[in-house]
Amino acid sequence: MSNGWISRRELALLLGAGGAALAAGLPDRVHAQARRNTLVLGIDISDTISLDPARMAQYTPPMTLNAAYASLVSFAVGNYYDPIPALAESWSRTADGKALRIKLREAKFASGNLVTADDVKWTLDRVKHLKDQPALYNSNIASVAVVDPRTVDIFLIEPGEPVLGALASTTNGILERKVVEAQGGTSAVDANTTDKATAWLNDNSAGAGAYRLTGWQRNQQIQLVRNPHYYGGMPGFERILIRHMSESAAQLLAVQRGDIDAAFNLIPEQIQTLKGQAGLRVEGLASLDFVYLALTTSAELNKALAVQEARQAIAAAIDYNGIRDNLLGGVATRCAHFLPIGLLGSTEKTTRDIGPQQNLDRARMLLQKAGFPDGFEFDVSYGNAAVSGLSYAVLAQKLQSDLARVGIRMKLNPMDQVNLRTQYTTAKSTAVLTFWNPAGVRQFSWATATTERVAARLRWTPPADIVKLVKDATLEQDLAKQEAMWVEYQRRMIEVSHLIVLFQPIYQTVVRDTAKTFPLTASGYQVELEKARP
Amino acid sequence: MIRYVFSRLATSIVLVLLATLVVFLIANTIPGDPALAALGDEQASDPAAVNAFRALYGLDKPLWEQYWRFLQRLAHGDFGRSISSRRAVMADIIDYAPATIELATIAFLLSLLIGLPLGIIAAVRRDSWVDHLARAVALIGVSAPTFWLAFIMLAIFYGYLGWAPGTGRLDPIAFAPDRITGLLLIDTIILGDWETFRDAAAHLVLPSIVLASATIGLITRTTRAAMLEALSQDYVRVARAKGLLARVVITGHALPNAMLPVVTLGGLAYANLLTGAVMTETVFSWPGLGRYTFRSAVSVDFPAIMAITTIVAAVFVLVNFLVDMSYAMLDPRVVKK
Structure with missing residues (x-):
């Protein structure tokens, strides 16, 4: 239809109107002013x-x-x-x-x-x-x-x-x-x-x-x-x-x-792309946060998880180093239990000494002992979110494949965060994959959470000795004695095996x-x- | 005509209320508990704290009473207190709405400025390179995912070329102007602060292009189709046969008749831009209602969700109402029917 309905000049004008609108806004940029100080x-x-x-x-x-x-x-x-x-x-x-x-x-x-x-x-x-x-x-x-x-x-x-x-x-x-x-x-x-x-x-x-x-x-x-x-x-x-x-x-x-x-x-992945760029550096520091797997102890919710050995088998089947090195690119550490590294009684050495380690033979043996030689099935809930760049979905899939190696079938149950929180807080979850982020730095608050509100969420009645241990350690004024008590607390909790800490992220900040x-x-x-x- | 206006208005109000009722019922079927979501871990495990929180927000009342209270407050122009921001929802909306209105309006103007001429020319010069260009623009605009387009635009024009500023409404070290309307372009003009005006305008370029992309495509295609239809009508042939100038035939005869569907689409598109900017606002850290809506939804913030629903429904109903009114003016047969 180039039959003179519209001239080239008019066409240019019309097109120009749109282009001009763009160009008018385009920046003569308000650039870096005095940013010093x-x-x-x-x-x-x-x-x-x-x-x-x-x-x-x-x-x-x-x-x-x-x-x-x-x-x-x-x-x-x-x-x-x-x-x-x-x-x-x-x-x-x-x-x-x-x-x-x-x-x-x-x-x-x-x-x-x-x-x-x-x-x-x-x-x-x-x-x-x-x-x-x-x-x-x-x-x-x-x-x-x-x-x-x-x-x-x-x-x-x-x-x-x-x-x-x-x-x-x-x-x-x-x-x-x-x-x-x-x-x-x-x-x-x-x-x-x-x-x-x-x-x-x-x-x-x-x-x-x-x-x-x-x-x-x-x-x-x-x-x-x-x-x-x-x-x-x-x-x-x-x-x-x-x-x-x-x-x-x-x-x-x-x-x-x-x-x-x-x-x-x-x-x-983004931090990787910045490595070696002039004027930029990566600062990293282990947080006091950690990601953990919480397992109910109620037979009503899951018969197998009510058995301590079955929960221990889960802890023994998880590839902790694989999570840290492959999923997180090594930018994480792991505490033995619910006390993050940086608190009294929690160091990387404590994790090596008493923390759960992957041992598939032991996991199979524990399953035998628990009365589930062919494994068992349980549901794990997690939020549609990510921590330290790792989504819970990917982490859950990793756990699923680890546990499958000993015959434990983990069913994935993703949900929104509010729903997850509601279910977990009201003790309706079989297992939860989530994050612990303390409100303040108070050593005993981590431990008392496990014997009080987190215990209730997992329908677990803490034995008197663990409750006493937490109380005594909290009141102990001698730091060396207190440290030994916190290590003992972690050892006892690892036996119960209803809270399995997977990693403690190292948060990285890129600084100019x-x-x-x-x-x-x-x-x-x-x-x-x-x-x-x- | 007056009777027509009133009947349309009455239907509109009923529609808005129905929309709020539907959303209220849906929001209440979600299994998540907003009180547990809003409280800290220690408080969430303390039944007394949870009950006090529920009582404060009226969440302990039966559903019908909660809805009734919402209607009562609405009658007084009060949306209640947001569960997640812990302040009046109205204060939140007054804070966030101007950023969205400014962005959506610029995006809408951009859509019209590009979409209309492109659509008209594509129709007039069917199968020419302009038509192909229009088709490509429309296809890319409609099909490119917003977040992808936003990142690509940011990476090229901000990260690589440095032509456009980064995210946000102003440069980090710029001082925001005193708030008059909250619309930065307007406020800076009133204050005569041209440097900040340029800064604000520059920050609007990328997000408005991204937000407008889909609308440009839609307007281009609709304009083209409507113009083609109009150009094939007998009255256009008669006008051409009379020997009228091509420009007069297009702008005086074909265009007004082709505008009806474009007006409908334009109205809806503007309403969409006002209410559907979540992705663009997220990528560009734009402090608008889109982000607020998203956060309210994920934290099951009932008062905020209800307020947003009312506003969104009202915007759509109002725009439809205005479109209907303009129909009545463009085509008097509508009223007679």
Whole structure:
């Protein structure tokens, strides 16, 4: 139809209209402005629903909270059982043994005012009376009393039980009372209905951390600026931007182009592509998280799994090294049982000494002993999700093929995360493949979970000796004795074999050389931003 | 005409309510428990905490009462509190909607600017290279998976060539303008902040092209088909026989008659762009309603799901209503029927 219905000129005009629309938007790019002194982190922060320390219960907010607030104590990287001083200069038991007496260092809030014992009491009272999730971590704190402006007594319900781990949590970051009260904050008994400060604390901070929170746009970005009064010396960057990036591929491109200085959610294959690229390095650190297989002990749900030897056979048939080396590319470690490596009594040596190892002959022998010489069948549920770049589906298929070698038939039952959680929490699952991510670094909380709520989920009644062991180890003050007790606890639990830990991921972060010092930590906040340096 | 408008409006409201009822019933048949999903591990194992949470969100009430309360609140323009974000659903929507509206509108304009001319020319010059090009554009646009296209575009134009900025609505170190409407292009114009305007516009290019890709294809094909149909009609032949200019025949005679199906499709396409940007928003870390919808669904956040359903249903019903109204204007026979 080139019969003059439309001229070439008109055609060009019409086509041009579409093209012009494109070109008008195309960038004369707003390019890298002065980025020096600004640290930009790329990470998925979609789980952030509050930046009020006393209301926080998610995975990524601790990074921000640790930068903006200082707690009384802290943990050095690699040692998550022996706290080090932070706002607390020193601590000791009071003479009657009922309280922990804490002496504060001379530190200032971002406002320039001194951190006082009154601020500490007010903060801990507010956490308690807001009755949100963080209040549970402080359940051993009976009350707090001001002794003098720099000394505070923390009275404990169970005086022998450790409380410093809870105090190290970012949920117990100390707030400046005067500032938060001016924004409607209160620590009164009815704070759960009368406190109005959360909205302000979501966009601002009133802490003594290395940085000050200056803004949060949901699902976009969190901004922090340097606190010149920080007690630990001048922080390394003027500004820190925590940039929300939900897709790892977008993080990969951004860190390559230099738009972000660190990428937190890259999967192992993406990290491989970056190896050897100038200006980029991979920082890795074992987390305190782990992936485990939980087996019911109820004959009602599965006759075979109710038998201890049958569960032990499963533990003996799993190819742990294959999971670590082939599925995870070696970027993982494994703890022997429910205490991740980094806690007292849990090292790689403990895993070698007492942890389950693959031994197919032993697995077959155990099946004989259990009365299931030809194996048995059971259902395993897992979420449609991935951890450390490895999907549960692939992991489940690997376990399925391992167990098939000794005649155990594992049926795969994928489901959405909410459904999985509902079934597991209400003790309706035969077996579950899932993830343990502790809310705070408190050694005993891992162990008590296994004798309390996780035990209930697996319909397991813990024997009195294991319950006593956990209690005694928690109260034991001598670290060497305590360590031996935790090893014994793990040995006993491995015998029961209803919780089989598969691996403890090593999280890898790709960092540009614009951040020369970038210390990762497993303390829950992922990186010690206060120590990051250009 | 007025009677027609009112009857259409009444049907629309009933339709929206029916949609919310259906979604409410479906959401409640899901076996997952939103309280257990929202609480931390320790709280989820504490029956007192779980019951308190249920009571706070009214999840302990019978189904009919929960729905009744939803309707009551809706009458007051209140969607309740989101279970996963723990704040008013309305506040969430006000936060996230502008990003989606801005993206969808730009994508829609882009679809029209490319799709309409391409479709018209493809019809006028049937089987020419333009027609083949239009066919290829339509095929790629409709069949390329959004997430794939998004990654490819990002990798080429941001990662490799560096022509386009990365993800998000603004450069990381740019300061967001004070919120007026939440639409960055509009706010920066009002504030006269041209640097941020350019930044925001540049960040819109890739995601809007990706989001528009399928719609461009649809509009091109529909326009072409409608134009071909119109061009074969007797009145066009008569117009040509009269010796009218080709341009007058196309734009004055054929085009208005070919617009009816295009208007219908355009309306639906815009509604689709507004409500179906999950993939694009995910890849481009776009803080919009698509991502919010997705997260609400996976965390069984009933209040948020119900709010989104109401809004989506309302958008579709409204767009259909407007399309029907424009029909009535384009073709008076519709009202008489």
